[in-house]
Amino acid sequence: MRRRSADDPALDALADLHRARRARRVANIDFFEALYRAYLTAILAGVALWLGSGLVGGSRMGAAAAASVEAHGAPAVGLAVALVLAVGLRSGGQGGPLALEAADVRHVLLAPIDRSAALRPQAWKQLRSGVVAAAGTGALLGLLAYRRLPGNVAPWIACGGAVAALAVLGGYGLAFVASGLRIGRRAGTLLALAVIGWAAADYATGLTTSPMTLLGDLALWPLRLRAAGTAGILLPVVAALVGLAVVGGTSVEDAERRSSLVGQLRFAATLRDLRTVVVLRRQLAQEVPRQRPWLKLPGRYAAPAAPAAPAAPAAIGAADGAGTGDSRSRPQRNLFPAWRRGWQGILRFPALRLGRLVALGVLAGLAELGVWRGTTPLLFAAGLALYLAALDAVEPVAQEADHPDRRDAYSIEAGDLYLRQAVPSIVVMTVVGLCGAGAAALAGGSFLGFEVGAVMAVPAAVGAVAAGLMSTVQGPPAVFNSSDTLMPPEMAGIRNLLRTVIPPAVAMIGALPVLAGRHPHSGLSHLAATTSVLPEVLFAGVVALGWVRYHDRMTGWWRQSMEEAQVTRRPSPHTPS
Amino acid sequence: MPSGPPPALETTVLTKSYGDLVALAPLDLSIPDGQRVVLVGHNGSGKTTLLRMVAGLLEPTSGRATVFGHPAGSMEARATLSYLPDNPVLYDDLSVLEHIEFTCRLHGAEDWEDRAAGLLHDLGLARRAEDLPSRFSRGLRQKTAILLGLVRPFGLLVVDEPFVGLDPQGRDAFIELLDDAASAGATIVVATHQLEYVQKVDRCVALRDGELVFDGPPGEVDVLALVGY
Numbered sequence: 001m002r003r004r005s006a007d008d009p010a011l012d013a014l015a016d017l018h019r020a021r022r023a024r025r026v027a028n029i030d031f032f033e034a035l036y037r038a039y040l041t042a043i044l045a046g047v048a049l050w051l052g053s054g055l056v057g058g059s060r061m062g063a064a065a066a067a068s069v070e071a072h073g074a075p076a077v078g079l080a081v082a083l084v085l086a087v088g089l090r091s092g093g094q095g096g097p098l099a100l101e102a103a104d105v106r107h108v109l110l111a112p113i114d115r116s117a118a119l120r121p122q123a124w125k126q127l128r129s130g131v132v133a134a135a136g137t138g139a140l141l142g143l144l145a146y147r148r149l150p151g152n153v154a155p156w157i158a159c160g161g162a163v164a165a166l167a168v169l170g171g172y173g174l175a176f177v178a179s180g181l182r183i184g185r186r187a188g189t190l191l192a193l194a195v196i197g198w199a200a201a202d203y204a205t206g207l208t209t210s211p212m213t214l215l216g217d218l219a220l221w222p223l224r225l226r227a228a229g230t231a232g233i234l235l236p237v238v239a240a241l242v243g244l245a246v247v248g249g250t251s252v253e254d255a256e257r258r259s260s261l262v263g264q265l266r267f268a269a270t271l272r273d274l275r276t277v278v279v280l281r282r283q284l285a286q287e288v289p290r291q292r293p294w295l296k297l298p299g300r301y302a303a304p305a306a307p308a309a310p311a312a313p314a315a316i317g318a319a320d321g322a323g324t325g326d327s328r329s330r331p332q333r334n335l336f337p338a339w340r341r342g343w344q345g346i347l348r349f350p351a352l353r354l355g356r357l358v359a360l361g362v363l364a365g366l367a368e369l370g371v372w373r374g375t376t377p378l379l380f381a382a383g384l385a386l387y388l389a390a391l392d393a394v395e396p397v398a399q400e401a402d403h404p405d406r407r408d409a410y411s412i413e414a415g416d417l418y419l420r421q422a423v424p425s426i427v428v429m430t431v432v433g434l435c436g437a438g439a440a441a442l443a444g445g446s447f448l449g450f451e452v453g454a455v456m457a458v459p460a461a462v463g464a465v466a467a468g469l470m471s472t473v474q475g476p477p478a479v480f481n482s483s484d485t486l487m488p489p490e491m492a493g494i495r496n497l498l499r500t501v502i503p504p505a506v507a508m509i510g511a512l513p514v515l516a517g518r519h520p521h522s523g524l525s526h527l528a529a530t531t532s533v534l535p536e537v538l539f540a541g542v543v544a545l546g547w548v549r550y551h552d553r554m555t556g557w558w559r560q561s562m563e564e565a566q567v568t569r570r571p572s573p574h575t576p577s
Numbered sequence: 578m579p580s581g582p583p584p585a586l587e588t589t590v591l592t593k594s595y596g597d598l599v600a601l602a603p604l605d606l607s608i609p610d611g612q613r614v615v616l617v618g619h620n621g622s623g624k625t626t627l628l629r630m631v632a633g634l635l636e637p638t639s640g641r642a643t644v645f646g647h648p649a650g651s652m653e654a655r656a657t658l659s660y661l662p663d664n665p666v667l668y669d670d671l672s673v674l675e676h677i678e679f680t681c682r683l684h685g686a687e688d689w690e691d692r693a694a695g696l697l698h699d700l701g702l703a704r705r706a707e708d709l710p711s712r713f714s715r716g717l718r719q720k721t722a723i724l725l726g727l728v729r730p731f732g733l734l735v736v737d738e739p740f741v742g743l744d745p746q747g748r749d750a751f752i753e754l755l756d757d758a759a760s761a762g763a764t765i766v767v768a769t770h771q772l773e774y775v776q777k778v779d780r781c782v783a784l785r786d787g788e789l790v791f792d793g794p795p796g797e798v799d800v801l802a803l804v805g806y
Contacts, residue, residue: 013682021670106666107725110633111683112656252650253636291597 010113018121049140061148069149070223075203077216081167082199085212086192088171092178093188094285095254098122098247099262105255116248123247127172127240131165138164151222163219170236176243179250185286211235258284272500273476275398278391285352293347297340338417342424345396353392357428358435360389365436365453368511369444372452372518379515383508386460389432390468390507393425398472415549418469422545425465426458433457452530456513459537463510466544467503473551474499509540583646585610585733585764586631590640593626600626602788603640608766608780610645610732613759615775615795616768618784624768625663627784628737631766632660644733656684659731663738665722669711673702673721676710677728684729696724699750715742723751727758734758736767740774752777 061069091097100109100122108118142160146153178188195212202213214232221229261284268276282288349357367382397418400407407414437453517530524532590603601623608614616624629635631642633650644654667676674693681689697703700720705713710721719742726734734755740748752774759765767774775781775795783791 009685010683013679016682017671017679020675024670101668102666103668105634106662107668107680107683110655110660111680112652112685113683114652251636252634256634 010111011117014108014113014118045140049143061150066150066223070220071206072203073220073223074208074216075199075206075213077163077219078210078213079196079199079203079216081163081170081212081215082196082210084167084171085174085195088173088175089178089188089192089195091188092175092180093183093185093191095179095251095258096284097126097172097175098179098250098255098258099126100255100259102256102259102263105252105259109252109255114248115250116245119247119250120244123172123176123244127169127176127244130168130172134168135161135165138162138167146222149223155222159219159221163215166215166218166233166236170239173236173239173241173243176247176250177239179254180243180246181249182251268476271476272496274391274471275402276476278398279402287350287352289345289348290350293344294349295347297343297347336420338420339423342396342421345399346393346424346428349392349395357389357392357432360385361432361435362439363436364389364433364511365439365449366443368436368453368514369440369449371511371514372440372444372449374518376515379508379511382511382514384504386429386432386464386510387467387504387507390425390429390464391471393428393432394422394465394468394472396424397421397469401472401475414552418473418548419545422465422469422548425468426461429461429464430457433460448526451527452514452517455527455531455534456510456537459513459534459541460510462538462541463544464507466541466548467505467507469548470503470506470544473548506540506544509537513537582610583643584608585612586642586644586735586766588627588631588640588642591627591630591637591642592639593623593630593635594638599787601630601784604789606782606789606792608764610764611759611762612780613755613765613778614767614780614782615778616766616782616784617770617775618768621786622784623787624784625737626787628660628735628766628768631735632658634660656730657732659726659729659734661723661726661734661736661739663741665710665718667710667718667721670709672707672709673697673724674706676721676725680725680729686728686730689728693724693728696728696754699754700724700747701750716744716747719743720747723754727754731758731763733764733766736765736769738769739767740769740771 088097098119100119104122109115139157139161141164142156142158143153145160146156149156178191183191198210199212202208202210208214208217208228211232211234214229215236216232217226217229218232261280265277265280265284268280364382364385367378367385370378371382400414400417400421404414407417410417434454434457437450437457440453441447441450443449513530513533516533517526520526520529584607586606586608588604588606590605591601592599592603593601604627616627618624626635630637631644631649633655636650642649644658647653647657649658671679677689677693680686681693686692694703697706700723702717702720702724705717710718713721719739723739726736736755739751743751748771755765755767756777765778767778769775778795781791781793781795782789
C-alpha cells in the first residue's frame with residue numbers, strides 16, 4: 001500500500017483537471033447572458049465616468065492650482081498606493097489573499113505535490129485579474145485628471161493605468177510574500193502601518209523617500225517628467241516575483257479557513273447582503289469578541305453560584321417598561337436590560353474593531369475638513385466613513401436581527417427593541433465623531449474645527465446609526481420573494497438599488513452641516529451657521545429611525561397585501577376555462 | 578540507543594490552543610506501524626483537533642507530530658497518510674469516477690482501476706459512478722469520501738467520525754474495508770462515538786477536555802465511563 005515515487009504526474013493531473021474544468025465552464029457559458037453582462041458593465045462604466053466627470057468638473061485648473069498639484073500630488077498618490085500595499089500586507093498576514101476551493105485544500109494541498117507549483121497558477125490568476133481591473137480603474141482616473149490638469153489625454157490615461165496596476169501588483173505581491181513566509185497577523189499589521197507611515201511622512205515633509213511616492217511621481221509624468229519615478233516600478237515587480245516564488249509556503253490552516261469563508265463572502269456580496277459581508281469579513285480576519293469585557297458593568301447579572309433556571313425571554317421587553325429583572329438571585333428592578341445588553345456587546349469589541357472605529361472617525365473628520373476647504377465631493381467620503389463605522393457600532397442590534405426566532409420570542413416588538421438597543425450605538429458613534437473633530441482640528445490647525453465637529457457629533461451619530469440600522473434590519477434582498485412577483489422587473493430593480501443606496505445617503509446627511517458652516521450667511525459665525533441646520537439633520541435621522549421602528553410592520557403589511565392580490569388573481573376552480 | 582522502524586504516528590508534547598482555550602493539552606503518543614487504534618472522547622475533547630494536526634490541516638501551537646518519521650504535513654507524510662474527514666468535501670463539477678482518477682493520479686497510484694471498481698462495488702456506488710456527488714445525499718457523499726480515502730496508496734489511515742450518515746450496510750462495508758486495510762499492513766486510527774467499534778481495535782486512546790485520560794487495550798477499564806459517555 002505504499003505509493004510509488006512520482007511527483008510530475010501529480011502536477012500533470014492537476015493541470016489536466018484545471019484544463020477539463022475550464023473547458024466545461026466555457027461550454028456552459030450562455031453567450032447571450034455574457035453579452036448582456038458586458039452591455040450592463042459598459043453602461044455602468046459610462047455612468048461612473050459621467051458621475052466622476054461631474055464631480056471633478058470640466059474646467060481646467062489655473063496655473064497656481066496646477067502648480068500645487070505638481071508639488072503635492074506625488075506624495076498624495078503615494079499615500080493612496082501605500083494604502084493598497086497595506087491592505088495586501090494585512091491580508092497576507094492573515095493567510096490571504098489566495099482564495100482556494102475547499103476541495104482543492106482537501107485534495108490537492110494534502111496530496112504529495114509541490115505546493116508552490118500547485119498554488120502558483122491560482123496566485124497568478126488572482127494577480128492577473130486584479131492588475132487588469134486596476135489598470136482599467138487607473139485609466140479612468142487618469143482621464144478624469146486630464147479634464148482638470150494640463151497635458152495630453154493619452155499620457156494621463158497611460159500613467160493612471162500603469163500606476164494603479166503597479167500598486168495592485170505590489171499589493172498582491174506583498175500579500176503573497178507575507179502569507180508565504182507566514183509572518184502572522186501582528187507583523188502584517190505592523191508592516192502595513194509602517195508602509196502608510198512612510199508614505200505619510202513623505203506627504204508631510206514633501207520629500208521623496210519611499211517607493212510609493214516614486215510611483216506618485218510616475219502618475220504625474222504628464223505634468224512633469226521625473227526619471228526617478230521609474231525606480232518606483234521596482235518594488236511592485238520584485239514583490240510580485242518573490243511572492244509568486246514563496247506562495248507555496250501559505251498555511252494550509254489559513255487556506256482552509258479562507259476557502260469556506262471567501263465563497264460565502266462573494267455570494268453575499270453578489271446579493272448585496274451587507275450584514276453577511278460584515279460578519280464573514282470579521283471571521284476572515286479572525287475578529288472575535290473579547291473573552292473579558294474592557295469594563296465590567298456593575299453586577300446585576302453576576303453568574304449565580306448554583307445553576308439557575310433560564311430567564312424568560314419576555315424579561316427583556318417587560319423589564320424595560322415594567323421591570324422584572326433577575327429575581328432569582330437578586331430581587332432588584334432591572335430597568336434597562338436592552339441598553340445593558342447593548343453595552344455588554346460593545347464593551348467586548350475587540351481592539352481591532354475599536355481601532356477601526358477611531359480610524360474611520362478620523363477619516364470622516366479629515367474628509368469634512370476637505371469639504372470645509374472647498375472639495376465638496378469629499379462629503380461622500382465622510383458619509384461613507386461614518387456609514388462603515390456605524391455598521392460596526394450597531395452590532396448589538398445586528399445580533400438581534402441575525403436571530404429572528406430568538407428576537408420574536410421577546411414580548412416586545414422588534415422595532416422597539418432595535419431602538420432601545422440603538423442608544424449605546426449612538427453614544428459610540430458620538431465618540432467616533434469627536435475623534436473626527438479632533439483630527440480635523442489638529443490637521444486644520446484651528447480649534448474651530450473641533451468646535452464644528454463637536455456640535456455636529458450627535459446629529460451625525462444619529463444619522464449614521466440610523467443608516468447602519470436600516471442596512472442591518474432590512475436583511476438580504478430576497479431572491480425569490482413572493483411579494484415581488486407582482487412587481488414589474490424594472491420596479492424590482494429600482495427597489496433593490498434604493499435598498500443599497502439609501503442607507504449610505506442617510507449617513508451622508510449627518511455630514512452636511514459643514515456645507516452650511518463653510519459659507520455662513522446673514523452675519524452668522526461659522527459655528528452658528530453650522531448649528532442652524534442641525535435640527536433638520538437631526539429630524540432626518542429621527543425619520544430614518546422611525547423607518548427602523550416600523551419596518552417589520554410595513555413589510556408585513558406589504559407582504560400580506562401582495563399575497564391577497566395573488567389570491568384574487570388566481571383563477572377560481574369554478575371558473576369555466 | 579535502540580533504533581527500529583519509526584512509529585506510524587508519533588506526537589511529542591503536541592499542543593493546540595486558541596487564545597485562552599486549550600483544544601489539546603500537551604500530548605505524547607506513539608502508535609507503531611500496523612496497529613489499530615480508536616480515539617474516543619465526548620464533543621470538544623480534542624479528537625478532531627489531534628487528527629487534523631496529524632493530517633497537516635492544523636498547525637500545532639507547540640510540539641510536533643511525525644508520520645513514519647516525517648513531520649506531519651510534509652510531502653513524505655502526505656504521501657503515506659490518508660485522512661478521512663468527518664465532513665466530505667468534494668468538487669461540485671466532477672463525477673465520482675473523475676474524483677477517483679484525479680485522486681489516484683495526484684497520489685501516483687498504479688493499477689488503481691481494479692481497486693476502484695472493487696471499492697465502488699463494496700460501498701454500493703457502482704451504479705452512481707458517473708454521477709456528480711454534489712447531487713448526492715449526505716450518506717452517499719460520505720461513501721464517496723471514504724472511497725477516495727481508500728483508493729489511493731497509504732500506510733496510515735486517519736479517520737474522523739466515519740460512520741456519521743452511513744446506513745447499516747454502508748457501516749458494515751466500511752468496517753470490513755478497515756479490516757482489509759489493517760490486514761494489508763496499514764495503521765488505522767479512528768475517532769468515533771460508535772461504541773461497538775471500540776471492541777475491534779488493539780488500542781484505545783481516550784481524551785477528555787483536551788487531555789489524555791486513558792491509553793491502553795480497550796477492555797482494560799471502563800473507558801466510556803472515564804470520558805463521560
